[in-house]
Amino acid sequence: MIRRPNPSLFVALAALVVAACGQQGEATDAAPAAGEGGEVNLYTARHYDADLRLYEMFEEQTGIRINRIEGNADQLIARMEAEGDNSPADVFVTADAGAMWRAQNAGLLQSTSSETLNSRIPANLRAPGGEWYGFSRRARVVAYDSTKVQPEEVDTYEELASPRFRGRLCVRSGDNVYNLSLVGALIEAWGPEKTQQWVEGVVANLARTPEGGDRDQIRAIAAGVCEVALTNSYYYIRLANGDDAGDREVTETVKLAFPSLDGQGSHVNISGGGVAANAPNRENAVRLLEFLSSPEAQTLVSQYNNEFPASPDVAAPAPVDAYADFTAHPMSVAVYGQNQAQAQSMISAAGWR
Template identity: 70%
Template structure:
């Protein structure tokens, strides 16, 4: 199903994306001192990373923005003439899809192998996780006890009938979570969980994760599925209303089979036809440095991914949780099954 959707998407993007704006300039195939970055991450923090990499290396970063499927379709259309050096996405499933499409090449880097834990990267080096985010629960402390949301099973239990807010099934974060549950539990139990989630919805899915958190604060629902960094941004941002909201709404880190919370990654890989391959590897290695990891954590509220790099404030206030050790490569392999289960259950 995913491959058919990807092929259909490719037909829509035969021409270069018109919506890339200032990030649509790419260098020629033989340009020295450049890096052509195809990125599905759209965070202000990343601009700091690009500037620092340019300052430290003298390599100019040319950025092309889009969602993962747009960028994958573009790279497929460009073929061997693609100027892409690095593909970056905010989900392990998207990285896996690029790999499955034959758009990434394996990289042997002692720096990356030492820095990035094995469960956060492709075993053959096609891509590497470079920042972590947990998919967990925001809950109303006035109506929910922490022990009521300390496992993923409880999210789909009758206790929360009509009391759950969640975004749509086409959210790659939800697809990866359900993929992880299939990997851990098998399709039968995971399907039961998905049906329980649909039964528990307080409203049809709408908006992003911050909308779900705010809906909990507004009393629309008692619990919501969210990525950790959205909540941390609200709690540590400049908006007084958002900070006040997080005094009442808190985060719970449910455990999957007693082994920890589901964790996804943002990451990147070297494009198959990268004209500036050395710069591409250099860029990924830069993202794994303590300095770059600290920028991602501080400015984007994600958890660090590199070994031995502690989370700085304010992220450190939430970083004491146990992360499930599942390999993130499972999320992509299971996404087609996840989508099938969610569609069958009426999760739209």
């Protein structure tokens, strides 16, 4: 579903541009017509207020109209497959490198040779062949009850599967792409045997049957259901800096830890995009990706969606800057998707529903 834009957010974002001209393309269920020169057809699985403002800014700066189709990643991938060579999609955008890989593996993305993109986005945050690029980062880390858990008890991922947290762990469903990508990263780092043991340890430690999203896991800690939980960093930052007083109160006792994977840093994932295989407006598609990689766009997404910039040259703005001083694991995010089938098999075998 499309989130209703927050008017106050748009007022704040308006200060980032000098003048407004043109009108943003509306999301629609109908396939957009393949325009020439003045259009780009965007299939996006991201539904955030900040993204809407980005599209407005792109239209204002370039005069190129964005025709937007929204859905979840699997729906959009299926749609592009059904449309085949006649697909009007120019750009595919989604959260999670595993979802980007699924689109690439289905032959729905083409290689993009752009010096701008390659200079702005680190090699480990993009597909090696240029099929997609990450524009923002999120860390999959640990929320914990600071009244019951010491920070050193959650400073590695191994500890989540230790007997210390038997019956004290909350986590969303195992087939969620964020968890699939984390397990895919563990397979790459540890190999299948140790990773299978970790997955089984996670299941043994569950305080309840997995349910809800990451924010629900954080709130469950505050409610005493569990002591630790896996979460994407931006969900916690939203609770800590949002308008809801109850959620802000939650983060007074529930804290965020950035565990290390083999001493090399925390697992990170990306939101990103790529040019569709049959893009009718390829030049405009590349221009949109280059815009999304710009310092201006990365800063806006970081500030208003609480993700971290992808580029090390872009400073994290408030409130994200308070959490940005962590070491990110240098692993290529492209391996998450390659290991996804094996990760799903492990998760299913362990009973992580």
